[in-house]
Amino acid sequence: MNEYEKIKQTWREQPIAEPSELDFKALKNRIGQIARNQKITNVILLATAGVLMYFFYFIEAIAFKKVALALGAMIGVLLIRVAVELFSIYTLKRLSETLNFTGFNEKLSKYYKKRIGVHLVLTPIAILIYCYSFWTLLPSFEASLSKGFYHYIVISSLVVLVVLGVLIFTQVRKEIRILKDLKND
């Protein structure tokens, strides 16, 4: 018996337990949970859009042209970015795992190239528009809010910006690593 045949023999001797009823139940629960999570995500997104529109109406933003424009731009870039993210998740889910290895890897590479394009072009533009709109709203905030609340808004938005920056950087780095891994194979 040569070395490879010994490896093959070892491979066959791996102890694998037969699947139990519990394993199958856990699997069916997981499938149900995925479907439920998808429904919950849709409800949350619709509710967020509803709250934003209500807020827009509630503060009578339309009466103040500059405020309306800035708020509209902030809501707009947020919605566009969320739509792109949802489309991306949908595209990844639609990548059929039933394709052969080579075909699947090609599709996955294309997907990650597009994702990196989104991270490096669309996301910075969205952040810039969002920040600029927010900055133009600051005088209105300062005039209508208490000093403490105004400072809270300024500081918390800076913190959110930094956290968002770190998250985006981590995500881009992860996806570049995956793309490199796919290309190396």
Next chain:
Amino acid sequence: MNKNNRQFELIYRDNFNKVMRLCLGYASGDKGLAKDLTQEVFVKVWDNLSKFREDSQVGTWIYRITVNTCLMQLRKKKRYLLKGELQNEIAVADEEEGSNKERQFKKMYRCIAKLSASNKTIILMELEGLSQKEIAAVMGMNHTAIRTRIHRIKTQLSKCVTHE
């Protein structure tokens, strides 16, 4: 129970062992991770069941889903790669204590882990006993290229196991 449910349960019971073994190969012998990967594979099987044509071979179909799902899940887990390296170190330290069979398993997993994703996929299916034609169908490569690569990987794996 409708037809889809029955068919799914049948596919699950008939293919669980081979999917789990393949996932174990990708997970370097980490049983917990292999179990999670196996579950993820069958979630994908369920998702794609309506697209499965009865006239095509269920074996090749399952292997394609297993290979693509395992690799995609593992690529997302950078921590796992680090953990894998750590596990290898632990495995070396534990080697004196384990039984002869366990030592052989660990050595085999360590050597498989050193291969590239495509080489790992090819050799795992070869170890599972798939024909070169079936491996070529899962990989989307021609038969001759697969034959040459199998020969090369076998040599590489044997050398690694001998020198480990």
